[in-house]
Amino acid sequence: MGTNFKAKHSVLATSIAAVLAGNTAMAQDASSESSVALEEIIVTATKRESSVQDLSVAVTAVTGDQLTELSIVNILDLDKTVPGMQVKNSGNDPVIIMRGAGAAGTNDISVPVYIDGQYRPRAGQALASYLDVERVEVLRGPQGTLFGRNTLGGLVNVIANKPSTEDFEFGAAATLGNYSLRKVEGFVNIPMGDMFAARITASDTFRDPYVVNTFNEDGGLKDADNTYARAQLGFYPSDDFDLTLTATYWEDTANGNADYAYKVLGVPVNPATGATNGMTGIMEPRQGTSATANGGRPQAGEYPTDYTAATDSDPYRIANDFGASRDIKETSFSAALNWDLDFATLRAAATLFDYEEYRLTDSDLSPNPSADLDNRGPQALDCTWWNYYPATDCGLVAGQRVNSKAIQADVNLNSNSEGPLQWTVGYYFYDDSGDGDTSGEFVWGYTSSATPQNPVWAHWLYQGNGGTQSQAIYGQAAYDLTDDLTVEAGLRYSEDERRSYTMYLDTGLNWGTWPPSFDNPEWVADRTSAWPTLFTVKGSEINGKASNTDYKLALKYNLNDDVMVYGSVATGYIGGSPKGGGNFELTDPNTVDAYEIGVKSTLLDGAMRLNASAYRNDFDGLSTTVFVEQNGTILAQQAPGGSMSSQGLEVEMNWQATGQLFLNAGVSFDFSELDEFSEQESRFDEGGTLDPVSGDRFHYLQGKDARFSPDYTIALGASYSIPMGSMGELVPGAFLYHSADYKTQNVEYFFAKQEAYTTLDLRATWYTPLDDVSVQAYAKNVTEEVYLTETTVFSRGRAMGDYNAPRTFGVRVAYNF
Numbered sequence: 001m002g003t004n005f006k007a008k009h010s011v012l013a014t015s016i017a018a019v020l021a022g023n024t025a026m027a028q029d030a031s032s033e034s035s036v037a038l039e040e041i042i043v044t045a046t047k048r049e050s051s052v053q054d055l056s057v058a059v060t061a062v063t064g065d066q067l068t069e070l071s072i073v074n075i076l077d078l079d080k081t082v083p084g085m086q087v088k089n090s091g092n093d094p095v096i097i098m099r100g101a102g103a104a105g106t107n108d109i110s111v112p113v114y115i116d117g118q119y120r121p122r123a124g125q126a127l128a129s130y131l132d133v134e135r136v137e138v139l140r141g142p143q144g145t146l147f148g149r150n151t152l153g154g155l156v157n158v159i160a161n162k163p164s165t166e167d168f169e170f171g172a173a174a175t176l177g178n179y180s181l182r183k184v185e186g187f188v189n190i191p192m193g194d195m196f197a198a199r200i201t202a203s204d205t206f207r208d209p210y211v212v213n214t215f216n217e218d219g220g221l222k223d224a225d226n227t228y229a230r231a232q233l234g235f236y237p238s239d240d241f242d243l244t245l246t247a248t249y250w251e252d253t254a255n256g257n258a259d260y261a262y263k264v265l266g267v268p269v270n271p272a273t274g275a276t277n278g279m280t281g282i283m284e285p286r287q288g289t290s291a292t293a294n295g296g297r298p299q300a301g302e303y304p305t306d307y308t309a310a311t312d313s314d315p316y317r318i319a320n321d322f323g324a325s326r327d328i329k330e331t332s333f334s335a336a337l338n339w340d341l342d343f344a345t346l347r348a349a350a351t352l353f354d355y356e357e358y359r360l361t362d363s364d365l366s367p368n369p370s371a372d373l374d375n376r377g378p379q380a381l382d383c384t385w386w387n388y389y390p391a392t393d394c395g396l397v398a399g400q401r402v403n404s405k406a407i408q409a410d411v412n413l414n415s416n417s418e419g420p421l422q423w424t425v426g427y428y429f430y431d432d433s434g435d436g437d438t439s440g441e442f443v444w445g446y447t448s449s450a451t452p453q454n455p456v457w458a459h460w461l462y463q464g465n466g467g468t469q470s471q472a473i474y475g476q477a478a479y480d481l482t483d484d485l486t487v488e489a490g491l492r493y494s495e496d497e498r499r500s501y502t503m504y505l506d507t508g509l510n511w512g513t514w515p516p517s518f519d520n521p522e523w524v525a526d527r528t529s530a531w532p533t534l535f536t537v538k539g540s541e542i543n544g545k546a547s548n549t550d551y552k553l554a555l556k557y558n559l560n561d562d563v564m565v566y567g568s569v570a571t572g573y574i575g576g577s578p579k580g581g582g583n584f585e586l587t588d589p590n591t592v593d594a595y596e597i598g599v600k601s602t603l604l605d606g607a608m609r610l611n612a613s614a615y616r617n618d619f620d621g622l623s624t625t626v627f628v629e630q631n632g633t634i635l636a637q638q639a640p641g642g643s644m645s646s647q648g649l650e651v652e653m654n655w656q657a658t659g660q661l662f663l664n665a666g667v668s669f670d671f672s673e674l675d676e677f678s679e680q681e682s683r684f685d686e687g688g689t690l691d692p693v694s695g696d697r698f699h700y701l702q703g704k705d706a707r708f709s710p711d712y713t714i715a716l717g718a719s720y721s722i723p724m725g726s727m728g729e730l731v732p733g734a735f736l737y738h739s740a741d742y743k744t745q746n747v748e749y750f751f752a753k754q755e756a757y758t759t760l761d762l763r764a765t766w767y768t769p770l771d772d773v774s775v776q777a778y779a780k781n782v783t784e785e786v787y788l789t790e791t792t793v794f795s796r797g798r799a800m801g802d803y804n805a806p807r808t809f810g811v812r813v814a815y816n817f
Helices: 005-028 064-069 123-127 521-525
Strands: 058-063 085-090 093-098 113-115 118-120 133-140 154-160 169-177 181-192 196-207 224-238 241-252 263-269 282-284 325-340 344-362 395-415 421-431 438-447 460-480 485-506 535-538 542-558 563-574 578-580 583-586 590-603 608-630 633-656 661-681 697-700 712-720 729-739 757-767 773-780 788-794 798-803 808-815
Touching: 058 064, 058 608, 064 133, 085 788, 093 123, 118 344, 118 395, 123 325, 123 344, 485 563
Parallel strands: 113 154
Antiparallel strands: 058 133, 085 093, 113 118, 133 154, 169 181, 169 808, 181 196, 196 224, 224 241, 241 325, 263 282, 263 798, 325 344, 344 395, 395 421, 395 438, 421 460, 438 460, 460 485, 485 535, 485 542, 542 563, 563 590, 578 583, 578 633, 590 608, 608 633, 633 661, 661 697, 661 712, 712 729, 729 757, 757 773, 773 808, 788 798
């Protein structure tokens, strides 16, 4: 970090020249090499089947076999295989950061996940297991013309294996590992004549927490307890027509990861003044105390008289009285049709999903309250200041209840001409704006030392409602000007309508044993004489409309049969959304102008793929999170943040060096900088620059590195096949990943900086002489590296952190899977 900007340009220019020169030289010498050709990778990144080497976009395709080999089970494991991709925790939710997108606030997810080409709007939906997957396609850079729907920095498309009428087939696997990992998974493919086939896939996973709760043994974090099932029915009446119906069910009942971050780092304090200070202070390793309620997060105590116990220095150990919980359920139904009409192929897909999530966390992040001053947590004070909860000790519990129902459809027509013109036109529709379709509730409760796991719930409830209805028409065409030169152009017109309103419910100064809910019958039944003053206030409803036109222009040129270079300019867009926190205005839209040049090469008689792309993204209309008081609590609200530029270089290589040795590598250079960008200082007593008009303090961040943008990352992989005659084959492998230093927040707090680190994963797979039976032993993070994946600040200066997974290892036994 902190590299001179001109030097960064020099690095990029030198690297690009080296890659182009190397590609040309290797192509010329290819005939002199003897090696084994790699299999061609076919993707659907342009809504039609194409070789990844023919596309004017940076695409990484990870096959199902590679997912298994590298023990990639969901989105949290994927980033090391994709140059420039970062996947970090934001509490219970994963955040994908790519080419700068996601490093600063946006109105919706800026690098979304698609399942079989269908958009998923909730961050939690990305946690679903990768099970019986054909491949995962990661498209880098804005995909505004063909995909739209918030693909500001790119997208991840998970494509499942489909039913087949060819053969009856089944497979299964069982995995055992440390932290009591137990996973079973399997599939069965059932042909039903020449026209029908079914494929059923299921898995069940359990794992003890990585993070141990020393106070409540059942309250650890970062565990696993999920079940996934998928049923598909394929209809193939002819070679020109196919229809696939899919139903999925996913349930996750793990404790989860806590909201925002789980580990108390301490309280940054200026020793000279006693005030909290995240810029130049020192970290006091203490939990802090609280004498008043402030936004659901405990306040820090007065320096240096805080009597609360010191924090635990072990990043994988906490001491909370309330055990966190996370309950996710998702059901989805989809249909996908392909129909060859001779002149063009009609593709249509529609999906209906219902996603529910309810999560609770220990909001005071401390042990059970006690009268013992030497062993009581931050909230262990006389709780009569709550007025409505006259107890002598109390802890705090907070959580969210999220509901999301949506329907979407994508219909497109793709030309089948053998001539110089290829085209795609389509229509897209998405709607989650119906009454009750999209809502989020903030719940709040209190615990006692006697029954910490049975909260008494607050007398109020805040609920946000709304959603989006979006539709778009799009088209993209490619025209061969010569045998080697192709021009591409794409256009997408989108209309978004946002709907938002809030509900605030208050029962007066009373409490109850059921969490308040607008539609929970148990809670209504609990409203006896303890609820004398029930009232509900509906906030003003806002309906905002926006439209936008995105485009892409590109040129491709074949230097020879094996090397293609391209250049493109494209745009991306995310419509404005309600600011939140009781503010019923829409934020500005998020936009990006993206420029990219790249090279795709197949070298050494097909044994090597070497691809590179250099890019620059200019973002505008980004936002930041501030906290405002409403109805006695603090709520998050999006406020204008500013702009950002991101430029970099990504190189990836796959090389079948011999019939036995396979090598792969990925390198990224990422120079993402904030431009006219500011964040309000709302957590520390000191820091920032005072605005004389508003009286607020701000950090002005122009020229500062964006968060999670290490100057470079390097990934190196290798595997070697060892024939063992009648004993089968042994394939050991290794994967090394190195990241330069980065920061976890855009404001340059001293505790939000992560030093460079290197991780090593090892594996060995034995393909036994028994048909289709394999045994894999694996170890991840062998070097036991510990690094920050998130930091945040709670009320009055308590610094919080989140860390990567520790060393894990296990054995997987599989049959045809």
